[in-house]
Amino acid sequence: MIGFLKGTLASKKGSGVLIDVQGVGYEVFMPVSAIASMPAQGNPVFVHIHTHVREDGIKLFGFASEQEKQVFVTLLGVNGVGPKMALNILSGLSWEAFAAAVEKEDVTALSKIPGVGKKTAGRIILELRQKLPSMAGEGAQAPAYDDALSALLNLGYRKPEAQDALDKAVKKGAEGLEMLLRDALKELTKS
Numbered sequence: 001m002i003g004f005l006k007g008t009l010a011s012k013k014g015s016g017v018l019i020d021v022q023g024v025g026y027e028v029f030m031p032v033s034a035i036a037s038m039p040a041q042g043n044p045v046f047v048h049i050h051t052h053v054r055e056d057g058i059k060l061f062g063f064a065s066e067q068e069k070q071v072f073v074t075l076l077g078v079n080g081v082g083p084k085m086a087l088n089i090l091s092g093l094s095w096e097a098f099a100a101a102v103e104k105e106d107v108t109a110l111s112k113i114p115g116v117g118k119k120t121a122g123r124i125i126l127e128l129r130q131k132l133p134s135m136a137g138e139g140a141q142a143p144a145y146d147d148a149l150s151a152l153l154n155l156g157y158r159k160p161e162a163q164d165a166l167d168k169a170v171k172k173g174a175e176g177l178e179m180l181l182r183d184a185l186k187e188l189t190k191s
Contacts, residue, residue, distance in 0.1 A: 001051045001147065001150065001151055001154070002026075002049045002051045002060060003048070003049060003143065003147050004046065004047060004048050004049050005019050005021055005026055005028065005045075005046070005047050005049055005060075005062070006021070006044070006045070006046045006047075007019045007020050007021035007022070007026075007044070007045060008020045008021075008042060008043065008044055008045070009038055009039060009040070009041055009042065009043055009044075009045045010025055010041065011041060012035055012038060012041070015029050015030075016028050016029040016030045016035065016062065017030060017035060017038055017045075017047075017062065019045060019047065019062075026060055027060065028047060028049065028060045028061065028062035029059060029060065029061050029062070029083075029087060030047070030061070030062045030063065030087075031063070031068070031087055031090040031091040032091040033064070033090075033091065033094060034047075034062060034063055034064040034068070034090075037064050047062035047063065047064070048062065048063045048064070048065065048066055048068070048069045049061065049062055049063075049069075050062075050063070050069055050072055050073055050150055051150070051154065052076075052083050052154065053154045059083065061083060061087060063090075065095075066143065066146070067095055068090060068095040069146070070095075070146060071090065071095040071098060071099065072086050072087070072090060073146065073149060073150055073153065074128060074131055074159070075089060075090075075124070075128075076153060076159070077127070077153065077158065077159025077160070078123060078124050078127045078128065079123065079127070080120060080123065081120070081124065085115055085116070085120075088113060088114065088115050088116070089110075089113055089116060089124075092112070092113035092114070092116075093109070093110075093113065097109075098110075102124065102125050102128050102129055103129065105125050105129065107121045107122055107125065110124060110125070144175070144176050144177045144180055145166060145170070145180060147177050148166055148177055148180040148181050148184060149162055149163065149166060151177075151181060152165070152166070152181070152184060152185075152188070157188060161188065162184070162188070164187075165183075165184040165185075165187035165188045166180060166184045168183075168184075168187050169183035169184045169187065
């Protein structure tokens with residue numbers, strides 16, 4: 001799984017960027033604000049990556065900050081929200097404004113985003129209101145935890161059960177990506 005890319009900006013497109021990493025071009029889909037913050041073509045870039053694996057392909061989603069990536073991954077745990085809609089949400093609102101709208105239960109602000117109706121906005125608020133405010137207030141979690149959570153989501157586990165298993169692994173003293181994944185998978189496969 002790819003956690004970040006560090007290379008040279010080859011080009012910007014409407015939906016993302018192309019990053020040259022030692023001669024290999026990685027197509028990365030990004031929120032509009034993150035694309036706008038990228039330097040001019042040919043300059044070095046560092047992008048936080050969420051690797052989204054499906055049976056029909058692998059897509060890379062890039063973010064300017066670890067917090068923005070966390071919000072994206074959290075959004076993927078909401079029923080009916082896929083990567084395209086999550087990216088659209090983060091293009092319509094900064095991650096801070098999104099977290100604030102969820103905390104304030106502001107359906108109107110969320111439903112102004114193209115593709116997000118009142119029903120979807122309500123579901124997002126209902127499922128995320130306990131998760132995002134703490135994330136916005138506390139800052140980034142450990143990168144290994146985030147990468148382990150992303151891996152479990154890509155394996156098809158639902159976000160609440162994946163977080164539960166990871167939290168149990170952390171309480172047992174698991175550190176680092178491999179230990180977190182191993183212990184969390186043990187928790188998830190218990191009968």
